[in-house]
Amino acid sequence: MSFFYKKGFTFFMKNKLASLIANSVAVCTKKGLLPDIRLPQIEIEVPANPDHGDYASNIAMVLASQARQNPRKIVQAIQENLDDSEGILEKTQIAGPGFLNFVVKDDLWRQVLRKVLDEKEKYGCLDIGGEKKVQVEFVSANPTGPLHIGHARGAVVGDVLSSLLTATGYRVSKEYYINDAGNQMNNLGKSVLYRYRELLGEKIEFPDNCYQGDYIKEIASDIIKREGRHYLAQNEEETVSYFNAVAGGVILEDIKKDLKDFGVTFDFYFSEKELYKDNGVSNLLDSLQKQGFIYSDGETLWFKTTAYGDEKDRVVIRKNGDPTYFAADIAYHQNKFARGFDILIDIWGADHHGYMPRLWAAIQALGHDKNDLKIILVQLVNLLRAGEPVAMSTRAGEFVTLREVLDEVGKDAARYNFLMRRSDSHLDFDLEVAKKQSNENPVFYVQYAHARICSIIRMAGERGMICPAFENTDPSLLVEPEERTLIKMLARYPEMLEGTARTLEIHRITFYLNELAGAFHSYYNRNKVVTDNAALSAARLVLIDAVRVVLGNALKILGVNAPEKM
RNA sequence: GCGCCCAUGGCUCAGCUGGAUAGAGCGCCAGACUACGAAUCUGGAUGUCGCAAGUUCGAAUCUUGCUGGGCGCACCA
Numbered sequence: 001m002s003f004f005y006k007k008g009f010t011f012f013m014k015n016k017l018a019s020l021i022a023n024s025v026a027v028c029t030k031k032g033l034l035p036d037i038r039l040p041q042i043e044i045e046v047p048a049n050p051d052h053g054d055y056a057s058n059i060a061m062v063l064a065s066q067a068r069q070n071p072r073k074i075v076q077a078i079q080e081n082l083d084d085s086e087g088i089l090e091k092t093q094i095a096g097p098g099f100l101n102f103v104v105k106d107d108l109w110r111q112v113l114r115k116v117l118d119e120k121e122k123y124g125c126l127d128i129g130g131e132k133k134v135q136v137e138f139v140s141a142n143p144t145g146p147l148h149i150g151h152a153r154g155a156v157v158g159d160v161l162s163s164l165l166t167a168t169g170y171r172v173s174k175e176y177y178i179n180d181a182g183n184q185m186n187n188l189g190k191s192v193l194y195r196y197r198e199l200l201g202e203k204i205e206f207p208d209n210c211y212q213g214d215y216i217k218e219i220a221s222d223i224i225k226r227e228g229r230h231y232l233a234q235n236e237e238e239t240v241s242y243f244n245a246v247a248g249g250v251i252l253e254d255i256k257k258d259l260k261d262f263g264v265t266f267d268f269y270f271s272e273k274e275l276y277k278d279n280g281v282s283n284l285l286d287s288l289q290k291q292g293f294i295y296s297d298g299e300t301l302w303f304k305t306t307a308y309g310d311e312k313d314r315v316v317i318r319k320n321g322d323p324t325y326f327a328a329d330i331a332y333h334q335n336k337f338a339r340g341f342d343i344l345i346d347i348w349g350a351d352h353h354g355y356m357p358r359l360w361a362a363i364q365a366l367g368h369d370k371n372d373l374k375i376i377l378v379q380l381v382n383l384l385r386a387g388e389p390v391a392m393s394t395r396a397g398e399f400v401t402l403r404e405v406l407d408e409v410g411k412d413a414a415r416y417n418f419l420m421r422r423s424d425s426h427l428d429f430d431l432e433v434a435k436k437q438s439n440e441n442p443v444f445y446v447q448y449a450h451a452r453i454c455s456i457i458r459m460a461g462e463r464g465m466i467c468p469a470f471e472n473t474d475p476s477l478l479v480e481p482e483e484r485t486l487i488k489m490l491a492r493y494p495e496m497l498e499g500t501a502r503t504l505e506i507h508r509i510t511f512y513l514n515e516l517a518g519a520f521h522s523y524y525n526r527n528k529v530v531t532d533n534a535a536l537s538a539a540r541l542v543l544i545d546a547v548r549v550v551l552g553n554a555l556k557i558l559g560v561n562a563p564e565k566m
Numbered sequence: 567g568c569g570c571c572c573a574u575g576g577c578u579c580a581g582c583u584g585g586a587u588a589g590a591g592c593g594c595c596a597g598a599c600u601a602c603g604a605a606u607c608u609g610g611a612u613g614u615c616g617c618a619a620g621u622u623c624g625a626a627u628c629u630u631g632c633u634g635g636g637c638g639c640a641c642c643a
Contacts, residue, residue, distance in 0.1 A: 525607040
C-alpha cells in the first residue's frame, strides 16, 4: 500500500473516499439501483463529533432531489457497493438523515507518525504557492516617532503571514514603505527645531501639529551636543529640512531595532522619495491620462476610480499642483508589480478601509486583476492595564511603545496575544494578563506542552531509553482513544496550514496550537509514557516526539519560542 | 445621509466557508501529585447564535429588511 500524500493525510483520504463513492455510484447506476444522474462534486468532511467517524459524506442528501429517492435508500445502495479493495476502511456506517460515515483503519492513521518524524521541521510545508512571488507590505509607519502597540499588532500579522506563505510554497518579500515625502515629515523637522530653540533658552508655544514626545527632545539635545547652537541664526526652511533628515534617520534606526527585538525583520525598506525620481509619478499620471483614466477639471487632476466601483473620483494633483498621497501610492503599487511580484499583500489599520476601493481601481487601471492585491485590515488594539484603559495619544507623546511592551511582557507573550484573534476584530491587550505566567495566558500553555515533552524524552534518555525511530517501534500498541485523537490532530496540521494560507486568517494557527497542546496535556495526565513495558514506552515516545515536532513547527511560524525547559 | 466591518453562555472569543447534540478559555462549584514537570488534568452549571422573514433535505454560516455598536466618507497620510 502506498501512503504517498503530498498535501497531507486528510487531503489524501478525502480524494480516496471521493473516488470510492464515485465508483460505487457508477456501479449502482449500472445495476439500476440509481437513475442515470449527473454526479455532483463529492464533499468529504471531518465530523465534529468523533462518534460520526473519521470522515463523512453527505452525497445521498445531495443526490436525493435529483434521483427522486429517499436519501437513506440511496446511501444504503452506495454503502453496499463500496469497493474498498485496498482495505483502508475499518468500517462504514449510515447515520442521521443519510450521512455515510467512514472509519479509517488505525494502522493507516499511525503512518502519520512516520511522516511527521521523517519530515521533521519540514512536516506541514506545502507547495500550494507554486513558487509565486508575493510581497507583503506592513508596518510602514512614518519615522516620526517610536512604534506603539498598534503598530506591533500589524507587525506580527505581517511577519507571521510571511512565514506562513513561505512555508506553503510562496517566495515572499517583506517590505516597509517609508512615507518620507509628505508634510508629516516636515512637522517632524519643525518639532525638533522648536525643541532645539527651547533647549537653548527660547520660550516656545508648541503648535498642535507638532510631536512632543521626549524622543524629540533627545534628538534636539544630541544636535546641540554635536553641532552647537548655530542653527538659531540660520534659514529656517533649510534647518527644518536638515533636522528632518537627522531625526528621520535616528528614529528609523530605533524602529528597526525595536522590530528586530520583536522578531520582525524586513527584506526591503522602500522610500516614497524613490517614486519621484526622474519624474516617475508625473510620467505615470501622464500615461494614465492618455489612457483616459485621468481627467482635468481645469484646476485639478482626477482619477476616474468610479469606473471600477469607487463611490467617487479621487484627486491626484491638487489645485496647488502637488500630487496627493494617492498619486504616490498608485506609482508605488505599479512599482511593486514592475518588480515582478505576482501577488501583493498590504496590511493596513482597519480605519483605512475606505481607501481600499480607490487602490483596487488603480491597480485595475494599471492592467492587473483586483485579486492580485490583497488587503488585510488590522483592527486597533485596546490597551488595558488590569482591566483599565490606558490613554493613548501620539501627538502629546502619551502612548505605550512597542519597546515598553517588549520590556514588560516579553516577545513570546506579546506576539502570541496579538495572534489570538482574527486580525479584523478588536483586540483587548491587557498588560497585566500578558505578564502573568498562568493559564490566563495561553502562550505558556502551549510552550509548557512542548517543554513537558522535551522533559519526558530527556528523562527517558536518562533511564537508558533513547527516543526510537518509527521503524523500531510497534505502533499498533497505540490503542488508547487519546492516542488516536492526537494522531488525527497531527494529521490535520498540513490541512490547517493550507486553509490558513488560503484565507490568510492566521489566528487559526493559535487555535490549532491550543487544541493540540490541550490534547497532549490531557493524554499525559491519563497515560504514562515511560513505563516498565519497553515496547509500549517506545511507541509512546514516538507519538509524543511527533507532537513535539508539530508544536515546534507551528510555533516557529508564529515566531514564538518553543522552549525545552521553562 | 452613504459605505465597510461586527453582533454567539456572566466576560473574552472559536466555529474548518451549508451539516448531525453550537464549542474553548476566564470566572463560579466539586475533585486529582509518595506519579514522566499541578504553568497540568477530570467532572458540573450557564445559549430564543441581536430581531423578523426568505432560500432547501438541513442555516450561527447564504439573501433581504429592521435594531444596536465600531470605523470611514479630504485637494491628510
